Amino acid sequence: xxxxxxxxxxxxxxxxxxxxxxxxxxxxxxxxxxxxxxxxxxxxxxxxxxxxxxxxxxxxxxxxxxxxxxxxxxxxxxxxxxxxxxxxxxxxxxxxxxxxxxxxxxxxxxxxxxxxxxxxxxxxxxxxxxxxxxxxxxxxxxxxxxxxxxxxxxxxxxxxxxxxxxxxxxxxxxxxxxxxxxxxxxxxxxxxxxxxxxxxxxxxxxxxxxxxxxxxxxxxxxxx
Ligand code: SAH
Numbered sequence: 001x002x003x004x005x006x007x008x009x010x011x012x013x014x015x016x017x018x019x020x021x022x023x024x025x026x027x028x029x030x031x032x033x034x035x036x037x038x039x040x041x042x043x044x045x046x047x048x049x050x051x052x053x054x055x056x057x058x059x060x061x062x063x064x065x066x067x068x069x070x071x072x073x074x075x076x077x078x079x080x081x082x083x084x085x086x087x088x089x090x091x092x093x094x095x096x097x098x099x100x101x102x103x104x105x106x107x108x109x110x111x112x113x114x115x116x117x118x119x120x121x122x123x124x125x126x127x128x129x130x131x132x133x134x135x136x137x138x139x140x141x142x143x144x145x146x147x148x149x150x151x152x153x154x155x156x157x158x159x160x161x162x163x164x165x166x167x168x169x170x171x172x173x174x175x176x177x178x179x180x181x182x183x184x185x186x187x188x189x190x191x192x193x194x195x196x197x198x199x200x201x202x203x204x205x206x207x208x209x210x211x212x213x214x215x216x217x218x219x220x221x222x223x224x
Pocket of ligand 1: 029033034035037038055067086087088089090092104105106107116117118119133134135136138139
């Protein structure tokens with residue numbers, strides 16, 4: 001029936017529009033500072049819903065979601081460790097482990113979320129054992145964000161970073177810059193074509209301004 005055909009066409013058009021809006025919001029997030037991102041979502045809460053739908057679709061195409069690797073890692077370690085999940089999204093970590101997990105994001109997808117900019121989280125200095133950034137190092141003020149993670153981590157605490165593999169220009173330069181920020185590389189898993197999983201220990205406070213190698217490329221999705 002023609003009406004069925006036009007309904008299908010309409011649905012397809014709507015999906016294309018949503019996909020285009022997702023790509024646009026995603027690009028804004030990767031090319032602005034974390035406080036600009038906070039303003040974007042405050043002024044347009046619908047943008048956040050669209051972003052998250054698109055994000056879940058993208059990661060759903062991957063053979064493995066890195067958040068599950070982080071959950072497995074946490075389950076192997078004592079449940080008494082306090083965790084901070086920076087850019088927690090829908091709080092998959094908090095709902096999958098027994099640990100106390102502080103969940104931070106710009107908009108609450110779940111009641112467990114504390115709404116804040118990850119560059120300034122409401123936690124005392126040296127109060128957490130594990131800090132997590134799972135596909136969440138989006139702002140261009142990367143240094144400030146990682147300094148905040150350093151501040152809240154206990155000495156010797158763990159920093160877990162899962163990031164899209166293509167965002168790294170030079171992994172060695174990145175690890176050197178991390179060392180200058182006080183994070184010693186413990187392990188790196190570069191085996192997935194989609195994401196890198198990096199584990200660090202807090203060796204101390206930031207030592208000096210990191211080298212330019214701290215930069216990550218924006219993660220821009222292609223039109224499909
Ligand atoms: N870690 C989750 C979600 C990743 S999507 C998972 O792996 O499933 C990236 C998340 O980071 C989004 O929810 C986004 O809102 C959040 N985010 C981006 N910039 C942020 C900022 N400046 N402060 C807090 N959260 C931020």
